[in-house]
Amino acid sequence: DAGITQSPRHKVTETGTPVTLRCHQTENHRYMYWYRQDPGHGLRLIHYSYGVKDTDKGEVSDGYSVSRSKTEDFLLTLESATSSQTSVYFCAISDPLAGEKLFFGSGTQLSVL
């Protein structure tokens, strides 16, 4: 299994508070992604990174920011959490040299009350 760790695994927070989710990989893969999964929507891309300090927006990036200061870490921040951001968040990694296949972390269940 690909070495991807998401933390925390579960979090409950209140509306308006900042939240940071962490994704850590040990595979030295170049690309990292944050997806959210919601019923009826499948998985939707929030942000992705194609290298240290190189990031880009995905389909549902409003209300989220990311940072990647090291190859192995990709942080997702909700500056001011809203109830619509209650979701399961998945981190994924890939590398063109590894055939474009995405390897996923175990997910983070975030509840914003």
Add this chain to the structure above:
Amino acid sequence: AQKVTQAQTEISVVEKEDVTLDCVYETRDTTYYLFWYKQPPSGELVFLIRRNSFDEQNEISGRYSWNFQKSTSSFNFTITASQVVDSAVYFCARKGNTPLVFGKGTRLSVIA
């Protein structure tokens, strides 16, 4: 946006029946990849197959088979002799010059 459409939201079959999950994609890319992922009740996402756009050969892996037809932009997934352990949500996805785009998934329930 270049969509991936899984028209079947939920399918229920009796064990040992064959079942086909449909996937239709849109793309403007000449080169692209198609994927299927499985999400069992435990929640993790499990890679099943990757197919590149230049390879239209159908593939079989045990009870699983995939039919890729470029002419109809479809990449369908068949499970033969379904088992209860096949119960999961299955996602089709496409990657071209943009990151992986997923369909909304098909929930398969296999009843004993």
